[in-house]
Amino acid sequence: MSEELLRLKNLYVDYKVKDGYLSAVKNVSFTIEKGEIYAIVGESGCGKSTIAHTILRLLPDHNEIIKGNIFFNGEDINKFTEKQLESIRGKEIGMIFQNPLDSLNPVYTTGFQVAEGIMLDNVTKEEAWNRVIKLYNDVKMSDAEKRAESFPHELSGGMRQRVMIAMMLARTPKLLIADEPTTALDVTIEAQILNIIKKLRDDFGTSVMLITHNFGLVAEVADRVAVMYAGEVVEQGTVYDIFDNPKHPYTKLLIKALPRITKTEGRLQTIDGTVPRLTEIIPGCRFENRCPYAMDICKEKDPEIKTVNKFHSYRCHLHEGGEI
Amino acid sequence: MNESLAKEFLQSCCKNKNFILGFVIVISIIIFALFAEQIAPFPYDEAHPEDILVPPNAKYIFGTDNMGRDLFSRIIYGTRITLKVALIGAGLQLVFGVSIGLICGYFGGIADRMLTFVADLTWCIPGMIMALAVVTIIGSGLTNAIIAIAIVNWASYARMVRAKTMSIKNQAFIETGISFGENAISIMLRYILPNIVPILIVTVSMQLPGTIMSTTTLSFLGVGSQPPSPDWGLMVSEGINFISRGPWLCIFPGLALVYTVFGFNVLGEGLRDLLDPRMKSQ
Numbered sequence: 001m002s003e004e005l006l007r008l009k010n011l012y013v014d015y016k017v018k019d020g021y022l023s024a025v026k027n028v029s030f031t032i033e034k035g036e037i038y039a040i041v042g043e044s045g046c047g048k049s050t051i052a053h054t055i056l057r058l059l060p061d062h063n064e065i066i067k068g069n070i071f072f073n074g075e076d077i078n079k080f081t082e083k084q085l086e087s088i089r090g091k092e093i094g095m096i097f098q099n100p101l102d103s104l105n106p107v108y109t110t111g112f113q114v115a116e117g118i119m120l121d122n123v124t125k126e127e128a129w130n131r132v133i134k135l136y137n138d139v140k141m142s143d144a145e146k147r148a149e150s151f152p153h154e155l156s157g158g159m160r161q162r163v164m165i166a167m168m169l170a171r172t173p174k175l176l177i178a179d180e181p182t183t184a185l186d187v188t189i190e191a192q193i194l195n196i197i198k199k200l201r202d203d204f205g206t207s208v209m210l211i212t213h214n215f216g217l218v219a220e221v222a223d224r225v226a227v228m229y230a231g232e233v234v235e236q237g238t239v240y241d242i243f244d245n246p247k248h249p250y251t252k253l254l255i256k257a258l259p260r261i262t263k264t265e266g267r268l269q270t271i272d273g274t275v276p277r278l279t280e281i282i283p284g285c286r287f288e289n290r291c292p293y294a295m296d297i298c299k300e301k302d303p304e305i306k307t308v309n310k311f312h313s314y315r316c317h318l319h320e321g322g323e324i
Numbered sequence: 325m326n327e328s329l330a331k332e333f334l335q336s337c338c339k340n341k342n343f344i345l346g347f348v349i350v351i352s353i354i355i356f357a358l359f360a361e362q363i364a365p366f367p368y369d370e371a372h373p374e375d376i377l378v379p380p381n382a383k384y385i386f387g388t389d390n391m392g393r394d395l396f397s398r399i400i401y402g403t404r405i406t407l408k409v410a411l412i413g414a415g416l417q418l419v420f421g422v423s424i425g426l427i428c429g430y431f432g433g434i435a436d437r438m439l440t441f442v443a444d445l446t447w448c449i450p451g452m453i454m455a456l457a458v459v460t461i462i463g464s465g466l467t468n469a470i471i472a473i474a475i476v477n478w479a480s481y482a483r484m485v486r487a488k489t490m491s492i493k494n495q496a497f498i499e500t501g502i503s504f505g506e507n508a509i510s511i512m513l514r515y516i517l518p519n520i521v522p523i524l525i526v527t528v529s530m531q532l533p534g535t536i537m538s539t540t541t542l543s544f545l546g547v548g549s550q551p552p553s554p555d556w557g558l559m560v561s562e563g564i565n566f567i568s569r570g571p572w573l574c575i576f577p578g579l580a581l582v583y584t585v586f587g588f589n590v591l592g593e594g595l596r597d598l599l600d601p602r603m604k605s606q
Contacts, residue, residue, distance in 0.1 A: 090503060
């Protein structure tokens with residue numbers, strides 16, 4: 001641990017919309033170290049995927065404003081040209097998308113698509129094909145040789161996600177961004193895919209940035225966690241910090257909202273209210289309108305980041321004068 | 325697995341009557357063109373001064389023209405010109421239309437708006453008039469006529485490819501490709517183009533009859549093939565002078581043209597049924 005791979009520093013992403021700017025990501029900073037699984041949790045539309053897409057500059061319409069630095073291996077890739085970035089995509093940073101069902105080109109066999117990526121590195125065809133079979137075995141694809149000759153529509157969702165993972169691992173990237181890799185899959189497959197990701201980290205030392213809205217998944221695999229709300233990282237720390245000693249009210253509510261087996265706690269907890277419209281300029285805390293502990297200061301002043309320990313930090317006015 | 329797929333496809337091909345009929349007609353035309361020397365009883369430009377304007381008989385099945393040339397042989401040789409028109413014409417239109425459509429659809433922006441404007445311009449001038457204008461500028465002749473028709477027709481390919489590209493480029497597998505480190509050209513050629521090919525095949529076979537007809541029309545008007553070429557349009561236009569004495573001079577080249585165009589049309593229809601995913605559900 002402790003060797004830095006990716007560092008976001010004061011990242012802002014503003015989308016241009018009809019009536020001004022939508023602040024999708026606000027002042028986000030975090031570091032991913034080599035060989036760790038870093039999870040980003042938050043509800044829909046809180047900017048998780050935006051961060052992932054910003055790193056690889058995959059945002060669709062180029063009508064966004066990106067401020068801040070994205071250091072990868074010490075270089076600020078936010079300042080790279082398109083050409084330089086192309087050489088990083090896939091080779092240094094791989095990405096798995098939410099929807100494996102249509103993330104594959106329908107007109108080629110899956111094995112060919114994986115092999116294509118390998119051949120980008122000047123490898124012969126047979127060698128590439130052997131690597132494909134090996135990768136398919138790595139991602140626990142049954143009957144690898146036959147599956148490599150199948151077209152995407154002949155495979156199930158879980159298999160296609162395995163193909164995606166194989167594809168992204170084909171060039172052994174240093175960082176794998178998994179954008180909700182299991183959302184479209186059922187629970188049993190979810191567990192298998194997670195195990196694969198975990199095993200890859202152990203075998204190849206790949207760092208993983210796991211984006212999810214599922215707190216249970218985080219507890220399962222992640223080393224460190226960032227909780228996002230409305231474009232801000234409201235709390236980050238190791239998995240144990242976050243689960244055992246959550247500081248931010250949002251994190252606490254999220255953990256309460258986890259389904260549990262015990263009957264005594266009653267029905268599932270929910271968080272009332274909705275995310276504020278991010279086109280409005282909010283001077284105070286963005287969680288203020290839903291926060292059960294909201295105070296007057298929350299409306300007026302944006303809370304500062306407070307650190308608990310080396311990894312654990314949060315953004316809230318509470319605890320100003322001791323514990324609640 | 326691929327073999328069974330191919331087998332299944334062949335089976336559905338055999339069930340499609342349109343496809344079979346069109347396929348047989350087009351193949352027959354190709355055979356006529358390839359073996360013209362063997363099939364035709366005379367060379368297309370051999371004059372028989374003793375047999376001028378002979379009606380169809382056993383020696384000259386379609387009769388002879390005003391110079392005593394065998395009409396049947398000329399029509400057989402004419403298939404070569406028709407196929408040349410079909411191949412080069414469709415090829416030119418495809419190259420222009422597809423490359424412009426891909427670029428417009430993929431990059432968008434100002435280049436897209438300008439090229440779409442040019443494509444729309446070609447739509448607002450009647451095709452034949454524009455083709456005539458182009459031929460007037462670049463000179464008559466078969467090759468120039470083909471180029472003129474291509475200049476008129478490329479826009480329909482460009483439009484179709486542009487629209488398809490725009491819808492495909494937003495699909496998830498394109499994003500996969502980009503995040504995989506592919507550049508724009510390989511995204512266009514290896515990710516988008518193969519997904520348009522089925523629709524392209526259908527469009528080509530639907531557009532081909534029109535291309536053949538237009539080029540033949542230019543020859544008929546005298547700006548396409550020049551005598552003594554056995555072009556069907558040219559033959560009809562030469563036959564007009566003798567229409568009362570030898571109506572077969574116009575009837576048989578006309579029938580040959582109908583046969584060809586019908587063949588390509590039916591083939592196109594059959595291919596559309598086979599390849600268009602929207603029709604698959606039937």
